[in-house]
Amino acid sequence: MNYFLGLFVSGLTRGSIYALLALGYTMVYGIIELINFAHGEIYMIGAFTALILASVLSIAGLDAISILVIASLVAMIYSAAYGFTMEKIAYKPVRNSQRLSALISAIGMSLFLQNYVRLAQTSNFLPFPTLIPRLGFLQQLTFQVTSAQFVIFVTTTVVMILLTLLIKFSRVGKSMRAASQDKTMAMLLGVNVNRVIALTFVIGSATAALGGVLISSFTGQINFYIGFMAGIKAFVAAVLGGIGSIPGAVLGSFVLGWTESFGAGYISSDYEDVFAFAILVLILIFKPSGLLGRPENKKV
Amino acid sequence: MVLDVRGLTMDFGGLRAVDQVDLQVNEGEIVALIGPNGAGKTTFFNCVTGMYVPTAGTVTIARPGTDARQITRMRPHLITAQGLARTFQNIRLFPEMTVLENVMIGRDCRLSAGILGAIMRNKKTVAEEKQVVLDSYAMLEIVGIGRWANETAKNLPYGAQRRLEIARALATEPFLLLLDEPAAGMNPQETRDLVALIRRLRTDHQLSIFLIEHDMSLVMTLSERIYVMDYGKLIAVGDPGEVRRDPSVIKAYLGEDVSA
Amino acid sequence: MSSQATTQPQPGRYLAYAWRSLLVSIWFAILTFPIIVIRANTITGTITWRWHNIGWIVGGTFVGSWIWRYFLERKRAGAEATMGPLRQRLAAARAVVTQAARRPAVARGGIAALLLLVVAFPFVGGMYQTNIMTTALLYVVLGLGLNIIIGLGGMLHIGYIAFYALGAYSYALLNLHFGLNFWLALPVGALVGGLFSLAIGIPVLRLRGDYLAIVTLAFAEITRLVLENWSSLTFGTAGIRNIPRPAIAGIRLTLPQTTTFVYFIMILMVVLTIFVVNRLENSRIGRQFVAMKEDFIACQAMGVNIARTKLAALGLGGMWAGLAGVVFAARTTFINPASFTVWESIIVLCTVVLGGMGSIPGVITGALVLILVPEYLRAFAQFRMLLFGAVLVTMMVFRPGGLIQKRRRAYTISAQEKQVAAEIGDPGIQG
Ligand SMILES: Nc1ncnc2c1ncn2[C@@H]1O[C@H](COP(=O)(O)OP(=O)(O)OP(=O)(O)O)[C@@H](O)[C@H]1O
Numbered sequence: 001m002n003y004f005l006g007l008f009v010s011g012l013t014r015g016s017i018y019a020l021l022a023l024g025y026t027m028v029y030g031i032i033e034l035i036n037f038a039h040g041e042i043y044m045i046g047a048f049t050a051l052i053l054a055s056v057l058s059i060a061g062l063d064a065i066s067i068l069v070i071a072s073l074v075a076m077i078y079s080a081a082y083g084f085t086m087e088k089i090a091y092k093p094v095r096n097s098q099r100l101s102a103l104i105s106a107i108g109m110s111l112f113l114q115n116y117v118r119l120a121q122t123s124n125f126l127p128f129p130t131l132i133p134r135l136g137f138l139q140q141l142t143f144q145v146t147s148a149q150f151v152i153f154v155t156t157t158v159v160m161i162l163l164t165l166l167i168k169f170s171r172v173g174k175s176m177r178a179a180s181q182d183k184t185m186a187m188l189l190g191v192n193v194n195r196v197i198a199l200t201f202v203i204g205s206a207t208a209a210l211g212g213v214l215i216s217s218f219t220g221q222i223n224f225y226i227g228f229m230a231g232i233k234a235f236v237a238a239v240l241g242g243i244g245s246i247p248g249a250v251l252g253s254f255v256l257g258w259t260e261s262f263g264a265g266y267i268s269s270d271y272e273d274v275f276a277f278a279i280l281v282l283i284l285i286f287k288p289s290g291l292l293g294r295p296e297n298k299k300v
Numbered sequence: 301m302v303l304d305v306r307g308l309t310m311d312f313g314g315l316r317a318v319d320q321v322d323l324q325v326n327e328g329e330i331v332a333l334i335g336p337n338g339a340g341k342t343t344f345f346n347c348v349t350g351m352y353v354p355t356a357g358t359v360t361i362a363r364p365g366t367d368a369r370q371i372t373r374m375r376p377h378l379i380t381a382q383g384l385a386r387t388f389q390n391i392r393l394f395p396e397m398t399v400l401e402n403v404m405i406g407r408d409c410r411l412s413a414g415i416l417g418a419i420m421r422n423k424k425t426v427a428e429e430k431q432v433v434l435d436s437y438a439m440l441e442i443v444g445i446g447r448w449a450n451e452t453a454k455n456l457p458y459g460a461q462r463r464l465e466i467a468r469a470l471a472t473e474p475f476l477l478l479l480d481e482p483a484a485g486m487n488p489q490e491t492r493d494l495v496a497l498i499r500r501l502r503t504d505h506q507l508s509i510f511l512i513e514h515d516m517s518l519v520m521t522l523s524e525r526i527y528v529m530d531y532g533k534l535i536a537v538g539d540p541g542e543v544r545r546d547p548s549v550i551k552a553y554l555g556e557d558v559s560a
Numbered sequence: 561m562s563s564q565a566t567t568q569p570q571p572g573r574y575l576a577y578a579w580r581s582l583l584v585s586i587w588f589a590i591l592t593f594p595i596i597v598i599r600a601n602t603i604t605g606t607i608t609w610r611w612h613n614i615g616w617i618v619g620g621t622f623v624g625s626w627i628w629r630y631f632l633e634r635k636r637a638g639a640e641a642t643m644g645p646l647r648q649r650l651a652a653a654r655a656v657v658t659q660a661a662r663r664p665a666v667a668r669g670g671i672a673a674l675l676l677l678v679v680a681f682p683f684v685g686g687m688y689q690t691n692i693m694t695t696a697l698l699y700v701v702l703g704l705g706l707n708i709i710i711g712l713g714g715m716l717h718i719g720y721i722a723f724y725a726l727g728a729y730s731y732a733l734l735n736l737h738f739g740l741n742f743w744l745a746l747p748v749g750a751l752v753g754g755l756f757s758l759a760i761g762i763p764v765l766r767l768r769g770d771y772l773a774i775v776t777l778a779f780a781e782i783t784r785l786v787l788e789n790w791s792s793l794t795f796g797t798a799g800i801r802n803i804p805r806p807a808i809a810g811i812r813l814t815l816p817q818t819t820t821f822v823y824f825i826m827i828l829m830v831v832l833t834i835f836v837v838n839r840l841e842n843s844r845i846g847r848q849f850v851a852m853k854e855d856f857i858a859c860q861a862m863g864v865n866i867a868r869t870k871l872a873a874l875g876l877g878g879m880w881a882g883l884a885g886v887v888f889a890a891r892t893t894f895i896n897p898a899s900f901t902v903w904e905s906i907i908v909l910c911t912v913v914l915g916g917m918g919s920i921p922g923v924i925t926g927a928l929v930l931i932l933v934p935e936y937l938r939a940f941a942q943f944r945m946l947l948f949g950a951v952l953v954t955m956m957v958f959r960p961g962g963l964i965q966k967r968r969r970a971y972t973i974s975a976q977e978k979q980v981a982a983e984i985g986d987p988g989i990q991g
Pocket residue numbers: 297298299300312315317335336337338339340341342343344389
């Protein structure tokens with residue numbers, strides 16, 4: 001039973017991280033129908049920025065909590081800036097070309113950012129400082145939940161709620177939904193579509209960075225390559241839940257997280273990634289619009 | 301009767317874009333479907349040609365001289381092979397291909413060459429390819445744009461692009477031609493030429509024609525019967541005179557000039 | 561395109577760019593600061609500050625942004641309208657070359673010279689050069705194969721290297737267990753590549769194109785993971801050693817001789833690929849591919865079976881990777897999963913994109929440039945992948961058709977045939 005609970009909690013942790021990433025995918029896809037392959041790289045850059053900052057700050061002698069807060073905030077701001085810049089350089093100019101162009105551009109961006117970090121930093125794994133403090137009350141639980149897992153889960157939940165509120169009720173959220181339904185129409189109604197798209201990238205990138213910082217302090221190490229697989233997995237989660245749908249992305253992430261952790265725990269950990277992709281293929285065959293997505297009818 | 305649609309209904313989520321529409325086209329007839337923007341005309345076309353799978357209803361077709369057959373829920377390329385061909389409201393050519401190649405794609409469903417034939421280039425394939433070029437060129441001549449055969453499609457003037465769409469549809473050897481706003485964006489002279497072309501297609505090529513159009517003078521001069529849709533429902537049917545006088549039609553258009 | 565005077569970038573405008581470029585370079589200086597300037601080594605607990613890097617970033621992005629803006633503006637104004645003197649001269653030169661190439665004597669001479677060069681290469685260049693060239697030729701075949709899927713069919717495939725791996729492992733394993741020789745392995749490899757490519761196309765047939773990208777990527781990763789972990793069959797990460805080199809029955813070849821031999825096998829394979837791809841391109845199926853790429857809705861409305869066309873492109877594309885994989889295994893005599901990472905697929909994608917999607921000379925040029933240049937310019941080998949990424953983005957923004965863009969073929973119709981056609985149509989009205 002404890003083994004099961006352990007797997008359950010680790011699936012939940014994974015799911016939370018995927019959710020933080022999948023949100024960005026789903027929001028971007030919802031608006032410009034682009035698989036942003038470089039989204040995982042933004043997450044990786046977030047983690048690196050936090051690592052660098054934490055190192056500098058700890059030499060400066062700050063206490064753990066301040067380091068965690070400052071490093072996370074700066075990482076989010078930086079990743080948001082990267083996301084913003086990326087959109088301006090690689091996606092905006094190809095927005096009206098064939099979709100193939102935008103996808104290739106996204107792959108190029110991903111390749112570029114990975115190697116940018118590899119060259120500027122290192123190609124080796126670096127230990128990531130334990131930023132998350134130990135939480136005493138968790139010791140009293142009968143099954144094992146680490147402080148990092150707890151913090152990850154709570155943070156994800158809070159971010160989800162905030163984002164849902166933002167999109168449902170704020171002016172910005174309304175513009176976003178309008179733009180994702182019909183860009184031309186939204187423009188005619190006075191929505192600044194360019195700004196909405198830029199903002200989508202900014203928000204998506206900031207959440208991704210938060211995911212990057214949290215997961216890195218959980219796993220304890222990073223390198224320039226961590227964003228790639230995480231990004232692909234998060235995309236799978238977004239598709240699983242129904243791309244374009246925010247609750248779908250969250251649901252898909254948890255389903256994926258549990259599939260992986262139970263698959264690895266009960267079948268074989270060598271094929272962990274295979275489970276994720278197998279699920280992707282199954283969902284595409286049997287319910288291509290995802291768990292919560294609406295079937296699409298391409299306008300002719 | 302070449303086309304017989306019964307109770308056709310199409311829902312998009314909560315929106316019923318086409319609601320229980322019955323519609324017939326007889327052999328050799330020119331029939332128009334009109335209605336205000338968003339009435340569901342294009343959606344109706346898309347359901348008939350298999351681009352959308354209708355929520356309910358049946359579509360039956362009969363090539364003159366053959367038995368009627370149901371084509372509801374058939375995939376679009378099979379429907380085209382049955383003899384229904386269409387054009388699109390917002391022109392959908394293959395922009396980077398040449399004008400001739402565009403029409404050659406229309407011929408595609410009447411060809412038989414396969415991959416091996418393409419690589420081996422046997423006699424049969426070579427002969428077929430040569431024939432495709434000639435047939436396609438003939439289609440261009442029918443619509444009067446033969447001189448642009450080797451031009452890239454996207455470089456054609458607007459009116460010629462619309463004509464090219466018609467040529468491409470003709471190349472599939474249809475018995476019923478569906479035109480979605482063929483005169484949209486044309487100047488009066490181009491529109492007059494288009495009317496002549498459509499008439500000629502009917503008489504010279506034994507086609508039945510079913511068209512959607514907003515240009516009322518074109519609709520009134522060209523069509524023998526007119527169906528009027530509003531909010532997904534059929535609100536009137538009849539010859540141009542009847543439709544023009546129909547109060548519900550006048551109300552639907554509310555101020556739009558129906559009297560032409 | 562109408563008003564040249566306003567759309568053409570004026571010299572004065574370039575100065576206006578300078579201000580924007582300055583802002584951009586400051587933005588980038590701030591943006592890249594933590595990653596470029598600070599290097600934190602958490603193993604040793606040291607921090608290195610590399611202030612000089614800021615200079616590179618500011619200078620580089622200033623110039624880069626200026627150039628970027630200039631070209632973006634030109635692209636917006638329409639390339640034809642602003643054809644500068646240089647472009648005009650280039651176009652004129654190209655016209656002269658194509659004119660000359662049409663003359664049979666010149667064309668024959670050109671082909672003879674090329675043939676001589678190709679045949680002489682291994683004897684002049686030596687073993688080292690020949691090896692490099694063979695690698696480049698492998699990528700030419702891969703590029704041309706992927707081109708069928710991406711360039712002609714318009715489907716983004718980023719797991720192409722998986723079929724290369726399957727071809728390589730087919731030969732290695734069938735040889736190990738059943739003693740299958742290289743020549744028989746070639747068709748087997750092609751078949752395996754083609755069939756797997758078909759199989760992964762099936763789940764995404766009804767879906768929009770983007771999903772293919774992700775499914776192919778997933779498939780490539782699964783392939784690699786299975787190769788790594790199914791040790792009883794594949795020997796896992798240790799790989800398979802002592803795969804026999806290509807041989808002719810009864811003749812023993814020395815190592816340099818085999819190298820030359822493999823080079824010529826690759827030349828033949830490239831010729832075969834060009835031949836087949838060219839024929840496919842100029843046929844019914846090739847037309848279907850391009851039409852599907854341009855507008856698949858119109859394409860199916862015109863009676864083309866999209867599902868079958870997609871599968872044909874995938875199958876025909878996958879075959880070449882399988883085929884090339886067999887040669888790869890035979891040439892290196894050792895294979896392991898590390899040779900078949902996703903990035904290898906992306907390199908092939910790069911060759912297609914740089915050269916020109918859908919254009920045979922384009923893809924060949926792309927493959928030769930991208931593989932040979934880093935080989936000879938060792939100094940920038942470490943920047944290779946960074947530059948590939950930049951190439952992908954830049955090409956898509958400025959020249960999505962690639963360096964050598966595909967020109968559609970013109971058909972000739974004789975005057976007599978025109979006459980016949982015109983009689984069917986009515987000459988009375990002309991659009
Ligand atoms: N694929 C789709 N998904 C959702 N709604 C759709 C789709 N296609 C059409 N609609 C909706 O169905 C309704 C009918 O649209 P349709 O294009 O058929 O109108 P129409 O009569 O052709 O108008 P117009 O004269 O402007 O061409 C509209 O409200 C439209 O928004």
